[in-house]
Amino acid sequence: MRSLFLKIFLWFWLATILSGLTLFVIAVATQSGPIAEQRRRGAEQARHLMGQTLALYGQSAAAILERDGHAALEDYAKLIERTTDIHVVLLLRRNEILSDRGAPPEARTLAARAAEHGKAEVASAGESLLFAQPILGPGETQYVVVGEMPRPPGRPRGGVQPLDGGGEPPPPTPGLPSRLFGEFAHFTRDFSVPSLVTLIIGGMVCLGLAWHLTAPIRRLRTAAQRLARGDLTARVGTGRSRGRDEVAALGHDFDLMAERIEALVIAQQQLLRDISHELRSPLARLNVALELTRQRSGPEAGGSLDRIEREAERLNDLIGRLLTLTQLESGGEWIKRGPVSLRGLVESIASDANFEAQTRNRAVHAVVEEEITIHGSEEMLRQGIENVVRNAVRYTAEHTQVDITVSRRRAGSGDAAIIRIRDRGPGVPEHALPRLFLPFYRVADARDRQTGGTGIGLAITERAVRLHDGIVTATNAPDGGLIVEIVLPVA
Amino acid sequence: MNHILVIDDDVELCELLTDYLTREGLQVETAHDGERGAERALSGEHALVVLDIMLPGSSGFDVLRRIRAGSKVPVLMLTARGDDVDRIVGLEMGADDYLPKPFNPRELVARIRAIRRRVEPRLERETGPGKAAERVVVGDVQLDPGARVVLQRGHPVDLTSVEFTLLEVLLRASGQVVAREELAKEVLGRRLSPYDRSIDVHVSSLRRKLGHQLGDAERIKTVRGVGYLYAHPPDPGEEGIPKE
Numbered sequence: 001m002r003s004l005f006l007k008i009f010l011w012f013w014l015a016t017i018l019s020g021l022t023l024f025v026i027a028v029a030t031q032s033g034p035i036a037e038q039r040r041r042g043a044e045q046a047r048h049l050m051g052q053t054l055a056l057y058g059q060s061a062a063a064i065l066e067r068d069g070h071a072a073l074e075d076y077a078k079l080i081e082r083t084t085d086i087h088v089v090l091l092l093r094r095n096e097i098l099s100d101r102g103a104p105p106e107a108r109t110l111a112a113r114a115a116e117h118g119k120a121e122v123a124s125a126g127e128s129l130l131f132a133q134p135i136l137g138p139g140e141t142q143y144v145v146v147g148e149m150p151r152p153p154g155r156p157r158g159g160v161q162p163l164d165g166g167g168e169p170p171p172p173t174p175g176l177p178s179r180l181f182g183e184f185a186h187f188t189r190d191f192s193v194p195s196l197v198t199l200i201i202g203g204m205v206c207l208g209l210a211w212h213l214t215a216p217i218r219r220l221r222t223a224a225q226r227l228a229r230g231d232l233t234a235r236v237g238t239g240r241s242r243g244r245d246e247v248a249a250l251g252h253d254f255d256l257m258a259e260r261i262e263a264l265v266i267a268q269q270q271l272l273r274d275i276s277h278e279l280r281s282p283l284a285r286l287n288v289a290l291e292l293t294r295q296r297s298g299p300e301a302g303g304s305l306d307r308i309e310r311e312a313e314r315l316n317d318l319i320g321r322l323l324t325l326t327q328l329e330s331g332g333e334w335i336k337r338g339p340v341s342l343r344g345l346v347e348s349i350a351s352d353a354n355f356e357a358q359t360r361n362r363a364v365h366a367v368v369e370e371e372i373t374i375h376g377s378e379e380m381l382r383q384g385i386e387n388v389v390r391n392a393v394r395y396t397a398e399h400t401q402v403d404i405t406v407s408r409r410r411a412g413s414g415d416a417a418i419i420r421i422r423d424r425g426p427g428v429p430e431h432a433l434p435r436l437f438l439p440f441y442r443v444a445d446a447r448d449r450q451t452g453g454t455g456i457g458l459a460i461t462e463r464a465v466r467l468h469d470g471i472v473t474a475t476n477a478p479d480g481g482l483i484v485e486i487v488l489p490v491a
Numbered sequence: 492m493n494h495i496l497v498i499d500d501d502v503e504l505c506e507l508l509t510d511y512l513t514r515e516g517l518q519v520e521t522a523h524d525g526e527r528g529a530e531r532a533l534s535g536e537h538a539l540v541v542l543d544i545m546l547p548g549s550s551g552f553d554v555l556r557r558i559r560a561g562s563k564v565p566v567l568m569l570t571a572r573g574d575d576v577d578r579i580v581g582l583e584m585g586a587d588d589y590l591p592k593p594f595n596p597r598e599l600v601a602r603i604r605a606i607r608r609r610v611e612p613r614l615e616r617e618t619g620p621g622k623a624a625e626r627v628v629v630g631d632v633q634l635d636p637g638a639r640v641v642l643q644r645g646h647p648v649d650l651t652s653v654e655f656t657l658l659e660v661l662l663r664a665s666g667q668v669v670a671r672e673e674l675a676k677e678v679l680g681r682r683l684s685p686y687d688r689s690i691d692v693h694v695s696s697l698r699r700k701l702g703h704q705l706g707d708a709e710r711i712k713t714v715r716g717v718g719y720l721y722a723h724p725p726d727p728g729e730e731g732i733p734k735e
Binding site for chain 2 (some may be wrong): 280
């Protein structure tokens, strides 16, 4: 059960992580996403500030130039440079250069563009940033001042690249992998706490979801196992009828199936009971009629009446066994099971069989090496073992003993209980051994009639043992007699 | 009283049985359905009721329940062969004994006689009429064989006749084990069949009705493989009435 639960849990977690990573990569590749946004805003602000500053400077510079001339302008520019980061490189009045203090070539074009658009323009030139700001000087004359600033850290290297979204498309940026690597450091620094929180909360939600999904499946399993063990009343039930989903529907179907099975089994058991009753009523009447006859007749009739009584008893016995065999053949799986003490069972069978055997100068002796508990039907096991023991008593030679031993065989694949019944009779011909457990099979007709066998006892044993996942085999003992071995797995 | 009531829906069987049992010295009345059977059983005119538990519509148990609710008359169940459950349920409901169908009529007569024998005061039978029945007192239980009454700390305990006899046997042998075979002979008047749980069921009933404990000890101990033992009270002076 844990594997399904874990699967769901891990897959969801994986989905969360993957989508996070994918978004990250996309953001880096397309420069969209929060990081790039942040940076853009920063650049935006810086540019705005820059523009303000340059405008201020430009106003002052234009005024000074008009009033005091070029030398004063030069002093002023140097003053600005000393107190700020800004290096003013170009001052234009309309298209006339008034002051050029080492402006890079791109500055001219930038200034022209600024004048044309009437607003600030930014461009990068090699290592630094150029900023061109148009201003309205004294006398409503148009000036353009271009300043150079050292590049802010983190900006990618490259050629001219307008940051305000207009102009040429960006040139190809170098290597996504190297960029990713660089970005990842930022990513972990900025987003580690949120990521962790997402993962933890996501994880807990997945836990809950997985549990919720697998709970009804677990309930279904429990009910199925109970049904398989013989509890015909096992049902899934509606539980918290939250689900109309597929699993809930499956549970509903299971309940229908269980109901049907229960009804069938009950009907069949009732049928067997009715058959038993119908077959035995005439026998009951026959018995009483027989005794009435005995009451009314003389001793000479005694022998014949005894014979009739015996045959009636055989008939009764046969009916009983046939009904048992029928029950085991179809529906044996549904007989109630529970813990069965093999010691108690075998010792009880042995002592009763011994009592009867003593009247015929035979004996039965059981040795139970250790207590073993089998999960099964005591009634079925009793009949199965008892039939073998009865047969053994029937065939073992006079003044001999039938030995029963119960032992435990330990194996890696599971322990087994071994019940051995050994008699000292004539044994069974080799060719007949495999067919011994077939219904009505008899080794030799004449002998069986003498000893009263019906040929069904061992068939019942075989079926009963098989219903307990066991095996029964018969072999001839080297020094005469038959060994029947029942092997039953211990749960 | 020689009157026996047979409740069985098999009309022919009832005819044959009446014939047979009459020749054995018993007077037989028959009823063929549960309703009439229960009615007649509660009349108190019979020494014993033979009840077919397999009456149609599971009314056999209903009849047993009704009889037990109103009478202590001994009930012998006729059960289906091989059906242990019905047997045990019937015994727990208060039937005295059972006999699987088809049965040997000689066996039926033997059991009928055994049950009737049990109902008569045992000591009178053994030592002759006239001798006063001796009360048996062990711990908090007082048993009067003559009146067939059991008192526990002064209060009467409702026992069936077979439970009464069983208790009597155990009390008389209190502190000692009584073998199951011995109990069957004394109480049921017959041998125990293999896997026969009759005695065990009746012991369970006794435990339930008298309580599982006697002081600190188990009242009726199971001795595995042998039988049962009624515990000797810890101190005769402590518990209830001292022995007379």
